[in-house]
Amino acid sequence: MLSYIIRRILLMVPTILGIMLISFLVVQFAPGGPVERVIAQLTGNDVSATQRVSGGGADSAATAAAAGEVGATGYRGAQGLDPQFIAQLEKQFGFDKPAHERFLLMIWNYARFDFGKSYFRDVSVIQLIKEKLPVSISLGLWLTLLTYCISIPLGIAKAMRDGSRFDVWTSGVIIIGYAVPGFLFAILLIVVFAGGSFLDWFPLRGLWSDNWAQMNLWQKAVDYAWHLALPLTAMALGAFATMTLLTKNSFLEEVRKQYVMTARAKGLDERGVLYGHVFRNAMLIVIAGFPGAFVHAFFTGSLLIETIFSLDGLGLLGFESVLNRDYPVVFATLFIFSLVGLVVNLISDLMYTWVDPRIDFEAREV
Numbered sequence: 001m002l003s004y005i006i007r008r009i010l011l012m013v014p015t016i017l018g019i020m021l022i023s024f025l026v027v028q029f030a031p032g033g034p035v036e037r038v039i040a041q042l043t044g045n046d047v048s049a050t051q052r053v054s055g056g057g058a059d060s061a062a063t064a065a066a067a068g069e070v071g072a073t074g075y076r077g078a079q080g081l082d083p084q085f086i087a088q089l090e091k092q093f094g095f096d097k098p099a100h101e102r103f104l105l106m107i108w109n110y111a112r113f114d115f116g117k118s119y120f121r122d123v124s125v126i127q128l129i130k131e132k133l134p135v136s137i138s139l140g141l142w143l144t145l146l147t148y149c150i151s152i153p154l155g156i157a158k159a160m161r162d163g164s165r166f167d168v169w170t171s172g173v174i175i176i177g178y179a180v181p182g183f184l185f186a187i188l189l190i191v192v193f194a195g196g197s198f199l200d201w202f203p204l205r206g207l208w209s210d211n212w213a214q215m216n217l218w219q220k221a222v223d224y225a226w227h228l229a230l231p232l233t234a235m236a237l238g239a240f241a242t243m244t245l246l247t248k249n250s251f252l253e254e255v256r257k258q259y260v261m262t263a264r265a266k267g268l269d270e271r272g273v274l275y276g277h278v279f280r281n282a283m284l285i286v287i288a289g290f291p292g293a294f295v296h297a298f299f300t301g302s303l304l305i306e307t308i309f310s311l312d313g314l315g316l317l318g319f320e321s322v323l324n325r326d327y328p329v330v331f332a333t334l335f336i337f338s339l340v341g342l343v344v345n346l347i348s349d350l351m352y353t354w355v356d357p358r359i360d361f362e363a364r365e366v
Contacts, residue, residue: 001353005346012342017107019338020331024103027327034093034119034325093119093327106331115332120324125332128317135207135306135313142232144290147239152286154240155247160274162252171245178241183304186234190308194230202230205310231309247286254282287351 087096094102109116115125158167194202203209207227208220215223254260255278263273303315314333321329 001350005350008346008349012339015342016335016338020107020110020335021103023331023334024099024106027330028099032325033095034327037325110332110335115335116328118321118329119326121326125328128329129314129333129336132312132314132317135311136315138207138228139231139235139305139311139313142228143235143239146232146236147243148286148290150236151240151243152247152283155244156251156274158244158248159251159255160270162248174241174244177237180237182234182238183308185237186230186305186308189230189234203227207311231305231311234308235305243286247282250284250286251278251282254278284352290348290351 094105097105117124118128121128154170158170161167189202190204192198194200194204203226207224209215209223209227212220212223260273260278263277268276303319305311306313306316307319317329318333320326321333
């Protein structure tokens with residue numbers, strides 16, 4: 001097992017390099033960039049900017065533009081801006097170096113977990129991520145636990161009543177829930193329960209109320225759950241389907257095997273057969289998929305929900321960084337997410353061997 005783990009860790013290096021290289025190349029050919037964005041702000045053409053660039057350089061550029069200085073900058077919309085200032089911007093953002101040098105420098109820094117500072121916020125990328133983590137962790141952790149706590153019992157119940165009216169009706173509800181987009185359901189919840197056209201039972205923004213500091217522990221717990229109720233409901237709607245059907249199919253596959261028939265022939269009741277023989281084997285794929293399910297909920301499932309419910313998490317940070325051409329934040333979050341994803345895949349494989357020692361990854365090629 002040790003050699004398998006080492007091989008998987010070594011394979012992470014070229015995988016990460018490939019992901020970062022492809023993303024870097026895409027960015028090079030994408031229109032716009034941080035320099036163009038600053039130029040658009042200075043010339044009044046950046047109508048979608050969410051951040052404001054400040055500093056003496058901007059003031060001097062505005063002065064130069066007002067004075068009518070024109071230079072061959074090579075950037076669209078830069079007429080009237082001092083070419084010397086444009087060169088300073090390129091140096092500030094690192095675009096005074098060739099593309100291959102910038103990529104190699106980025107990889108070298110990332111290998112030392114040095115992610116630099118945001119282009120448009122005077123704060124390090126790590127600090128930005130730390131500020132957004134509580135929201136994303138809350139959504140990812142509670143969504144995963146809620147999904148498992150409901151989907152596993154429901155999947156077992158459906159497997160034990162396969163083909164019954166209960167199985168048919170619950171499958172219909174689950175499939176309809178899976179087909180409804182989470183953001184659309186979130187809007188419906190707001191309209192009905194959050195002060196839209198009907199009831200005003202739940203808050204619309206944040207993870208806690210303004211008077212959080214004055215609350216005792218129990219009040220904080222209730223307030224926290226109160227704020228998470230609608231976002232978690234909207235996110236969990238589609239997550240139930242996959243886990244429930246996975247659990248059901250896993251149990252059905254085990255129930256039809258020979259050892260279950262043997263256990264029944266020995267006189268064991270259905271409960272003894274289910275929890276004494278079937279449960280461990282059927283739960284193998286479900287338990288092993290827990291790390292992946294958590295990472296999926298943590299990183300990929302919350303962008304629109306965070307936006308709709310005004311939750312300032314990692315999903316919203318990444319989206320705004322792409323819009324603002326804040327490349328240090330974009331590439332740092334991509335690097336971290338990719339690394340975490342690869343590590344979680346390895347953990348999932350190791351969990352297979354923990355749940356079922358008969359599985360041996362040493363016997364197969366990576």
